[in-house]
Amino acid sequence: MPSQDEILAVILGGGRGSRLYPLTKMRSKPAVPMAGKYRLIDIPISNCINSEIFRIAILTQFNSVSLHRHIYRNYHFDNFHTGWVQIWAAEQTMQNADWYQGTADAVRKQLFEIIATRAKYVLILAGDHLYRMDYAAMARFHWEHNADITVAVQPVSKDEAHRFGILKRNPNFQLTEFAEKPHDPHLLEELVSRDDPQKPYLGSMGIYLFRTDVLVDLLNNYPLDDFGSHVIPQAITTHTVYGYDFTGYWEDIGTIRSFYETNLALTRPNPPFDFFDASAPIYGGTRFLPCSTVYDSKMKNVLLAEGCCIDHADIQDSIIGLRSQIASGVKIDKSIIMGADYYARTDQVDIGPIPMGIGQNCQIEGAIIDKNACIGKGVIIRSFPRGTDLDFDNWVVRDGIVVVPKSSILLDGTFIGPGSKD
Known part of the structure; x- marks a missing residue:
């Protein structure tokens, strides 16, 4: 044979x-x-x-x-x-x-x-x-x-x-x-x-x-x-x-x-697909990242990748990707936070108006936040009814799911949800 x-x-x-x-x-x-x-x-x-x-x-x-x-x-x-x-x-x-x-x-x-x-x-x-x-x-x-x-x-x-x-x-x-x-x-x-x-x-x-x-x-x-x-x-x-x-x-x-x-x-206690299979592993990128740090936060049914820093947050039924930076007072539900390709250096002069990551007191539900996104303080994101499709400069909606594209910036206090006008 x-x-x-x-x-x-x-x-x-x-x-x-x-x-x-x-x-x-x-x-x-x-x-x-x-x-x-x-x-x-x-x-x-x-x-x-x-x-x-x-x-x-x-x-x-x-x-x-x-x-x-x-x-x-x-x-x-x-x-x-x-x-x-x-x-x-x-x-x-x-x-x-x-x-x-x-x-x-x-x-x-x-x-x-x-x-x-x-x-x-x-x-x-x-x-x-x-x-x-x-x-x-x-x-x-x-x-x-x-x-x-x-x-x-x-x-x-x-x-x-x-x-x-x-x-x-x-x-x-x-x-x-x-x-x-x-x-x-x-x-x-x-x-x-x-x-x-x-x-x-x-x-x-x-x-x-x-x-x-x-x-x-x-x-x-x-x-x-x-x-x-x-x-x-x-x-x-x-x-x-x-x-x-x-x-x-x-x-x-x-x-x-x-x-x-x-x-x-994949965030459920008994997911339909199991990445924890030693006999047939799924290989990914080799990275030299520190362990994720979680300070005084509540997490339920969460996949947490390496290199993250989470401070006084409430996260459930969500995925938190590599190098995610999540500030205090943030609530995340049924969302995918893809994280970042690199750490933003605070000593850089041209760091932009909004730091990379999720700013303080944000509320995110039913969303996909792509890599390197900068989400300002107090941003609120809510899902739309299924079947809704919308297109704006810094965010879109596909079948009711809010998607913030890679490297996009949402200014402080932005509201995205049914009734929002961008």
Whole structure:
């Protein structure tokens, strides 16, 4: 049987990430901070390392500087190891003058690099999902079934079928039909693959394992731009495509609402995803930060990262990210405070009108405060009704959630909430 050494992992860095805006205003989607101290890209990279897949390429295109910096600083194998983590950025060449047009087109434009690795198998992954998965088990399934392509699938309920690419699978695990986000009741009836009445369907997770020669053939001979919508439906008619079962936690973090709710779920006593797994850890940045200091504060259901200073605050059901500075009298509820990339020096002359962090006597509820934000004294932030979308210079609302973009400044006494006029 082949080994994981013959697998190349290709992680798709995504495009503009408009559904996660303004978190993607100054960074690519995989570089968005997650769970206080990680970035989204750390999830698939960690899964690869834990699965002993050590050749990892990340395809990037949009706002990729911070992602490049994160990869360069944190993912190095030693000189006696054959593994690597590389950034493959979109580029104009004599053969291709345009940028990536979709997930499959991105891989097509890197086929030369893929072939140069001499990997016999290519594992295609997304850079914006939260899950823990053993890709080695999926690879063994692929080899045992002599598959051309294997798609990771998960059970899907009737209510959520319209959100997924739904796949029909026969008793031999081979996929026979595909429909992208189907709504037609008659079509859905034909796509039932499971006996479970609660979750009768199988949805694609956007995780694909290809034989390299099959991948090259499909991308060179068919004008296909997207894996989910184009490549897999085409391959089902021309190649042997199998569905590999995954029943663990998996969440697509594609919108501000899903990002917000997924993060806050991690603060619960029994979170749906557990970062405390010594057998399959999630790796993040190596930082030399002091322990967080908390003075006379009340905290309940809080994820607290390193390097924070919290003084006489009341915080619950929230995430407090790296280097967060929270002054006295602050109340934070159901919010994500991403922290800062650095400590602001008080001896600097041009420190600005508002110090970095959360100022005294602020009240923040239902919000996402991005990194390096300066929140003045007495600022009040309240969530809006679900479905509300608003845009202002220093804050926006997405599906009712207030988002303060990276490095924004809110002056003393600012009020944000239903009825506010900025």
